[in-house]
Amino acid sequence: MLELRNLSKSYASGRPVLSNLSWTFRAGEFVSIMGDSGVGKSTLLNLIAGLDTPDVDPNAPAASPIVIDGVAMSGLDDDAATKLRRARMGFIFQAFHVLPHLTLLQNVALPLLLNGLPTARAAEMLAAVGLGGRGDDFPHQLSGGEMQRVAIARALVHRPALVLADEPTGNLDPDTAHAILTLLRHEIKATGACAIMVTHSHIAAGMTDKVLQLSKSCIQETTIVNPFKQ
Numbered sequence: 001m002l003e004l005r006n007l008s009k010s011y012a013s014g015r016p017v018l019s020n021l022s023w024t025f026r027a028g029e030f031v032s033i034m035g036d037s038g039v040g041k042s043t044l045l046n047l048i049a050g051l052d053t054p055d056v057d058p059n060a061p062a063a064s065p066i067v068i069d070g071v072a073m074s075g076l077d078d079d080a081a082t083k084l085r086r087a088r089m090g091f092i093f094q095a096f097h098v099l100p101h102l103t104l105l106q107n108v109a110l111p112l113l114l115n116g117l118p119t120a121r122a123a124e125m126l127a128a129v130g131l132g133g134r135g136d137d138f139p140h141q142l143s144g145g146e147m148q149r150v151a152i153a154r155a156l157v158h159r160p161a162l163v164l165a166d167e168p169t170g171n172l173d174p175d176t177a178h179a180i181l182t183l184l185r186h187e188i189k190a191t192g193a194c195a196i197m198v199t200h201s202h203i204a205a206g207m208t209d210k211v212l213q214l215s216k217s218c219i220q221e222t223t224i225v226n227p228f229k230q
């Protein structure tokens with residue numbers, strides 16, 4: 001459902017961050033990406049999200065290095081990219097990014113509103129992440145783990161085909177992280193989304209279907225032995 005074809009990225013300041021990466025991600029897969037700090041993991045997620053643009057390949061200037069469900073991202077203007085992102089993607093961040101002035105229910109309903117969809121599923125999704133009775137609460141009343149539950153509900157409420165998570169358990173203690181990833185995995189499998197999660201944690205990576213190691217010019221599948229894997 002997501003293809004990277006010779007994806008490269010360099011910032012104006014100089015040296016390439018990513019060069020000639022190719023990989024195919026399939027629907028329904030929960031994949032983790034590991035790699036040293038600064039190797040370009042967040043850059044890769046931003047490129048996939050269409051929030052940043054890849055380098056143009058001088059040998060194939062018309063080619064799109066990112067193709068989502070057959071749609072060449074490079075062929076989209078800003079409006080079309082925004083629409084695609086809104087409708088087809090969900091995001092989960094280390095710092096939660098839950099909006100403080102909205103209730104939990106309003107936070108979760110946001111992707112539905114932005115897509116012009118009925119909002120009834122927001123309450124269902126909040127219940128699915130174990131916060132059913134808390135819809136009228138505000139984020140400051142939550143623990144970090146609860147905040148990330150809200151973020152997961154918000155990321156999945158509009159049934160996106162692709163979920164991008166950048167170190168979603170980086171701010172959580174190990175037990176809470178394990179509970180959150182169990183939940184995330186369950187919800188992804190329930191919706192059939194493809195999810196790509198950047199993580200530093202071998203335990204977190206071990207809970208995904210496939211672990212990829214990112215280096216500047218290479219993505220490689222790798223194996224992690226994890227006693228928690230279910």
Ligand SMILES: Nc1ncnc2c1ncn2[C@@H]1O[C@H](COP(=O)(O)OP(=O)(O)O)[C@@H](O)[C@H]1O
Nearest residue numbers: 011012013017036037038039040041042043044
């Ligand atoms: N907007 C930017 N402008 C210039 N350099 C950047 C920008 N964003 C990231 N970088 C650089 O690109 C490299 C990869 O960053 P990043 O993708 O955040 O790495 P990771 O998430 O793997 O830690 C780093 O060297 C970083 O300094």
Ligand SMILES: [Mg+2]
Nearest residue numbers: 041042043166
């Ligand atoms: Mg990063």
